[in-house]
Amino acid sequence: MKRQSFLYRIILFFCALGLAVTPASAARAEEGGEGTPCVEERSLALAECSVVYPVIAGMKDEALQAELNDRILEDCGIPDYLARMSMLLSGGSLQVKWRGGLIGDVFSCAVSAEGAAQTMRNTYIWTRSNLDLRDGHEITAEELFTDPEGAREAVEEYLEETLAPELSAHLLNSSLTPAPDSFYLTRRGLILLYPVDRLSTLSDRAGDIMIGWNVLKDFLDLGEDSILSRIGAGEQVGLKEESREALLAMTASGEIPDIPVRLGGSLQAITDEFHLLIDPDIYEDGRMFSPEGGCFRSVFLLTDRIGEKWEKSTVQGIRVDSGCIWGLCIGETSVEEWRSILGEPDSTVGFDAEKAEAYRTVPGSRDFYEGEKNRLQLHCDENGTLVSVIISQ
Secondary structure, three states, X not given: OHHHHHHHHHHXXXXXXXXXXXXXXXXXXXXXXXXXXXXXXXXXXXXXXXXEEEEEEOOOOHHHHHHHHHHHHHHHOHHHHHHHHHHOOOOOOEEEEEEEEEEOOEEEEEEEEEEOOOOOOOEEEEEEEEEEOOOOOEOOHHHHEOOHHHHHHHHHHHHHHHHHHHOOOOOOOEOOOOOOOOEEEOOOEEEEEOOOOOEEOOOOOEOEEEEEHHHHOOOEOOOOOOHHHHOOHHHHOOOOHHHHHHHHHHHHHOOOOOOOOOOOOEHHHHHHHHOEOOOOEEEOOEEEEOEOOHHHOOEEEEEOOOOOOXXXXXOXXXXXXXXXXXXXXXXXXXXXHHHHHHOOXXXXXXXXXXXXXXXXXXXXXXXXXXXXXXXXXXXXXXXXXXXXXXXXX
């Protein structure tokens, strides 16, 4: 393939110079059976530069697979970043990473390039690729919604009225609207990718924002064989009988969809990669950490509070205060609704104003569902409306 030969020429160029290069390799793969598409991770490292990117493997239709991989490389600017590495031999850093992957037969990813990506001036650039594995076409925002214009208006209203007031006054760039055209898909929502001169974080990275599918549920195209139906968006915006099994499996796994953290994982590794949105807060049982990034919006990582540093701390809980998770819609679902699906809790604890303040939440009550390894906690306000979903050890 033309694109593939270009990549191999880059690799051979580095090797000819006798440089230490980590060749393309399947360093990480999403499991699949024989003939089932999966995602493999390829990487190339040189001095202070590293380019890591995804490729699709395992498809029966090899021609379509090659076409998809060429599209991923082109959409995400990978050849340009690999070529850029050869220009940084005398100095300069470039770190290219990706997130996302396969959701059923839909591939969606975002690639971040941090450092001297275009000039010697440090910057942060998002690229993305959204592809339908059935026919290889690029997925557009218009095919996600029954009323694309209405959906855009709803997104921008949400950005201005709900998200803008949450932004730090110290941000260098904070223009949320108009909504950017660049995005990628997750099970729980749409993630918008901003240019760094439109929205930047406190660590000078380009911003990204997740819009939960529940925010846009009046506009979602959930028809048979639609993109959103195939990635399971409908399962996120309303409780069903199947929700119980999904929520219990989620709790047992120690992971919440689209949040790159696992219970028991290293807190230091998370803060090193994503940085912190605000300084850690103290609550009754320990400390609460809020990392940067769209996937971490209104997400708090719960851990101990032994000492001021956290090199040896692990994630003991994950708390989510917005969005939707397997039918639980924060700010919408009632305690009666989740009990009708999950059954009566193993225990319920009331939270008066004093206790709520100690736990950095609102007065109300919390249901506990105990698993073999972990527990699911659902906190509601005094009106019985869900305000937090928590999994903990």
